[in-house]
Amino acid sequence: MVSKEQILIWLEDVKDPEIPVLSLIDLGVITEVVVDADQVTVEMTPTFVGCPAMDYMKLEVETLLKTKGITPHVNISFKKPWSSDLISEKGKAALKKYGLAPPPSNKVFTDLEILETAICPSCDGDNTEMKSPFGPTLCRALYYCHDCKEAFEQFKPL
Ligand SMILES: [Zn+2]
Structure with a gap:
């Protein structure tokens, strides 16, 4: 059984396809990770409407977790709308660099x-x-x- 913290650490390796220095965690698009019995659910929120990268990011999350032996449910949901304020300080520093x-x-x-x-x-x-x-x-x-x-x-x- 894997912990939510472990999943979040793994997801640090999934980068924004357009900005390879920025992880999806730092970008703030991973809004929730739920580990329930043997099911892992990842909630993602789209950034900019029309950003075609979303499907790609979803696939990257699924692919990465599969390499760890997990087949996750990845839901793209507008429940928690994304804002650029969700970009972490680490993410903002990476953008500037x-x-x-x-x-x-x-x-x-x-x-x-x-x-x-x-x-x-x-x-x-x-x-x-x-x-x-x-x-x-x-x-x-x-x-x-x-x-x-x-x-x-x-x-x-x-
Ligand atoms: Zn200048």
């Missing part, structure tokens, strides 16, 4: 301000300008840093 500006907390900004405010992941400056609300994926917005003279992406707050 990867060159992606972590999402600002959506508790302190209004919707409009939030997209105008991005901190450059290279120089930590805010002399930045949004170029496009849609980066290479729906989950990211494109910015330009006037100090570094370089474009960067921000993981969109939600």
